[in-house]
Amino acid sequence: MANLNGIESDACGAIFVALADPTRRKLFETLTRGPRSVGDLARTLPVSRPAVSQHLRHLSDAGLVQSTRKGTRNIYAARQEGVEVLRRYLESLWGDVLTAFADKIDQENLK
Amino acid sequence: MANLNGIESDACGAIFVALADPTRRKLFETLTRGPRSVGDLARTLPVSRPAVSQHLRHLSDAGLVQSTRKGTRNIYAARQEGVEVLRRYLESLWGDVLTAFADKIDQENLK
């Protein structure tokens, strides 16, 4: 108990998948420092622009970024909510790890 | 600035990859609630025991779990440090997102 897994686990599954790829993680880290256009992002990476578009789509589906058209350019920005979802999930795990660790200590002391 | 990325990013890359797989995430969530043997873990999942062994190896390589032999059984347990590494990484990102958001607000106000 003291854990509501299964609810957010699926929600942040897409987030873990998104951040598992090094290129996408680099993209997201760049976007956390401020909004950028697709072309700007592509120039900072050793992959083609279409590849960046595909990665950004994954990040967008995971709820980590959002985009707004500005003329011919598409400006992407990091969403705060995405990181918070992951943080909440980690905190629930962290609590469980601590209680499990306490139980382990107790178990050791009984021996 | 106010960010030391690139150092922990690679370190938690393996963690993201490990938790990106739903089976491994389920395994880790189970282990956060207490230590289990490989066989016990396998019985709670719709995959074979060797598959569980391979997943546990990935989790172990990522620093998320550790194992200790107990007779013929291998007991796996979640490591606290693994979750903390990820939490620190997220906090650094979270800080950047907030400052970036503040900059965006300022930028909007100037228009």
Place this chain on the structure above:
DNA sequence: ATTTTAGGTAAGTACATACTTACGGTAAGT
């Protein structure tokens, strides 16, 4: 109006990976 600029999508390919069964190896039970 035509030409750039910016970017998403389609199709194809090479590689990664999650699974299976088969096997080997160690410790406990009889």
Place this chain on the structure above:
DNA sequence: ACTTACCGTAAGTATGTACTTACCTAAAAT
């Protein structure tokens, strides 16, 4: 000693995925 329980590894396979080039649309510039 021999069987049984428990588990890791090897080999093979099938699907997933990250990349490329080619193509198409939409808005700005000339």
